[in-house]
Amino acid sequence: MSDLYKSMQVSASGMKAQGTRLRIISENIANADSVSQEPGGAPYRRKMVTFGNELNRELGVEKVVVKNIISDKSDFRREYLPGHPAADADGYILRPNVNSLIEMNDMREAQRSYEANLQAIQASKSMLQRTLEILQ
Incomplete structure (x- = not known):
């Protein structure tokens, strides 16, 4: 039974990590058109989530964690808008x-991973319930 509990804990950590990823993706989408209001100012910079694994010594399992939330260093797009307050010289x-x-592609991938972890928890829960029914 402890293995079923451990599998639920691992899946729960995956759900938490993908939830953070979805939040960052939502932030990116919400700010896709955000520009600076100062001439030559920098606009919103895309963020990305990196994952890592962490040993849970109490359970003896590797759980997924959000390692970092980093900024995408790729170039900003330039657009010619001479009348805009943020336009350079x-x-x-x-x-x-x-x-x-x-x-949107990243969002679908995170959603699928979240759902897969949820299904794993549901399967473990069902197996645990069946085991308890047999033992009674």
């Missing part, structure tokens, strides 16, 4: 380095 503004298609 040449009339260009900087747009965020967020690509909505990539964010």
